[in-house]
Amino acid sequence: MAKRAAPEVNAGSMADIAFLLLIFFLVTTTIEKDKGLLRSLPPIDDTEVEPPIIRQKNLFTVNINRNNQLLVEEEEIPISELRQAAIDFLDNGGGTNPEGESCDYCKGKRLEDSSDHPDKAIISMKHDRETTYEKYIDVQNELVAAYNFLREREAERLYKKYYPDADKVFTAMLEEKEKNQFSKDEVLNERIETVKLLFPMKLSEAEPEK
Amino acid sequence: MSKFRKKDKGGLPAISTASLPDIVFMLLFFFMVATVMRDSTLMIENRLPSADQVEKLKKDRTIFIYAGKPSDLYKQFGKEPRIQFNDAYITVEDVQSSVIQGINDLNEDLQSRVVIGLKIDKETNAGLVSDIKQELRKANALKVMYIANTKNENL
Numbered sequence: 042m043a044k045r046a047a048p049e050v051n052a053g054s055m056a057d058i059a060f061l062l063l064i065f066f067l068v069t070t071t072i073e074k075d076k077g078l079l080r081s082l083p084p085i086d087d088t089e090v091e092p093p094i095i096r097q098k099n100l101f102t103v104n105i106n107r108n109n110q111l112l113v114e115e116e117e118i119p120i121s122e123l124r125q126a127a128i129d130f131l132d133n134g135g136g137t138n139p140e141g142e143s144c145d146y147c148k149g150k151r152l153e154d155s156s157d158h159p160d161k162a163i164i165s166m167k168h169d170r171e172t173t174y175e176k177y178i179d180v181q182n183e184l185v186a187a188y189n190f191l192r193e194r195e196a197e198r199l200y201k202k203y204y205p206d207a208d209k210v211f212t213a214m215l216e217e218k219e220k221n222q223f224s225k226d227e228v229l230n231e232r233i234e235t236v237k238l239l240f241p242m243k244l245s246e247a248e249p250e251k
Numbered sequence: 252m253s254k255f256r257k258k259d260k261g262g263l264p265a266i267s268t269a270s271l272p273d274i275v276f277m278l279l280f281f282f283m284v285a286t287v288m289r290d291s292t293l294m295i296e297n298r299l300p301s302a303d304q305v306e307k308l309k310k311d312r313t314i315f316i317y318a319g320k321p322s323d324l325y326k327q328f329g330k331e332p333r334i335q336f337n338d339a340y341i342t343v344e345d346v347q348s349s350v351i352q353g354i355n356d357l358n359e360d361l362q363s364r365v366v367i368g369l370k371i372d373k374e375t376n377a378g379l380v381s382d383i384k385q386e387l388r389k390a391n392a393l394k395v396m397y398i399a400n401t402k403n404e405n406l
Contacts, residue, residue, distance in 0.1 A: 171378065
């Protein structure tokens with residue numbers, strides 16, 4: 042018998058099979074895109090130390106009731122005005138910080154009855170157990186936005202020269218830090234810390250009443 | 252017979268499609284590698300709130316806690332919002348032990364930098380959320396991230 046060459050397998054349908062699998066994975070893939078508001082909780086404090094007395098003018102109270110109404114400094118305001126109210130409060134700079142320095146970078150109105158210094162200014166938030174989570178996040182978002190706005194402004198004032206093309210300097214700095222997470226850039230970290238220290242985030246949350 | 256005769260009679264030669272499978276396979280492998288199968292089935296309704304001051308989440312150091320009303324398939328559990336961890340409903344008291352367990356399952360060098368991702372339905376009462384936070388404080392897991400959808404700032 043004569044030796045016959047093995048016939049070649051037709052690979053023309055290979056593309057079809059691969060396409061089928063490709064479409065299956067295309068449809069089932071969800072690229073993870075989880076984002077959110079990062080916050081730190083206070084550690085549990087068992088010590089019986091008397092908390093320091095905070096003067097009323099350094100406290101910005103935000104209250105949400107069970108009907109999702111917002112009460113800021115004893116006044117009902119719509120949520121669209123919360124961000125500006127918080128910025129005005131933090132940026133007031135009417136007095137000095139605990140070290141006796143006055144806030145030379147604040148651009149606020151320096152009112153007597155508002156916060157002394159960003160170091161001292163505390164935002165205190167309280168909500169009811171019946172408040173919806175959506176409203177709670179809305180308020181958190183506005184308060185974080187107030188801090189971010191002020192930090193952005195200071196970053197632009199101090200470090201614009203290093204990021205001449207950036208639209209938002211502080212965001213650009215944070216993005217660069219993210220990019221260089223495997224090669225630590227001390228100078229950049231220090232700059233970010235400087236900006237954060239100018240407006241330290243002091244956002245306290247009270248336990249809702251039972 | 253001239254030596255310089257035109258070889259073709261005009262017309263374009265057919266494009267070879269022999270490399271098509273290779274290209275498709277390349278794409279296929281990309282999607283196979285990038286696909287993440289959802290690791291826990293949601294037993295609750297989970298419509299997230301939206302926010303615009305969001306930061307990215309680092310997935311390798313995150314433990315997720317879900318909360319919301321039981322979804323349609325699990326109606327027998329009532330209408331009160333429930334907490335879900337991995338694949339089961341848990342009570343508020345169990346949050347602490349579950350989170351500590353979750354931290355121990357993490358990579359060792361990430362344990363100190365753990366972030367708790369709270370995926371909470373927007374209709375939930377904030378009281379339940381503050382209960383969860385109280386338990387997290389007891390478990391000494393102090394970094395939380397309220398997972399939210401990104402909202403366009405200009406809207």
